[in-house]
Amino acid sequence: MEDSNKKVLESEEEGILSPDETPQVNWEEEALTFKDQWLRAVADAENIRKRAIKERDDALKYSVTKLAHDIVSVADNIKRALATCPDVIPTEVEALIHGIKLIEDELKATLDRHGIKEVSPLGDVFDPNFHQAMFEVPLTEGLVPGTIAEVLQVGYIIHDRLLRPALVGVIKT
Secondary structure (H helix, E strand, O other), X not given: OHHHHHHHHHHHHHOOOOHHHOOOOOHHHHHHHHHHHHHHHHHHHHHHHHHHHHHHHHHHHHOOHHHHHHHHHHHHHHHHHHHOOOOOOOHHHHHHXXXXXXXXXXXXXXXXXXXXXXXXXXXXXXXXXXXXEEEEEOOOOOOOOOEEXXXXXXXXXEOOEEEEOEEEEEEOO
């Protein structure tokens, strides 16, 4: 008996509990805790998946932004070239001008295919999100203050983001 009492005393000193002293575990509470942790982990994984899909879609949508920014200046130069053409075109340069118009049409179609739209806001209300005011025009009769009276350079948007603001003159308020 002495040996068994020594063993019990030694085990109590080591922190081992006897069978009648074991703590009672509430298994239902433990199960609810694990279920809650599992549901949170599943929700986190789903959020990460959705975020990755959105980032991938945005990368595909807006991957051409830098190239588009450079290409719109080419479109501006083609417009300027066509704007300088006289009303009466000599027959010697008629084919050249027709070719430039074809290039302009093809460039517009290409920009449209990639979600790049031109913003020409003449007569619209000034919106600092899409327009950059360069000067103010004096208010005259028939004009509404805060509207765009002149467009110096058209702007462009790519899908739903601004690529380049339109440079405009706004009627004084």
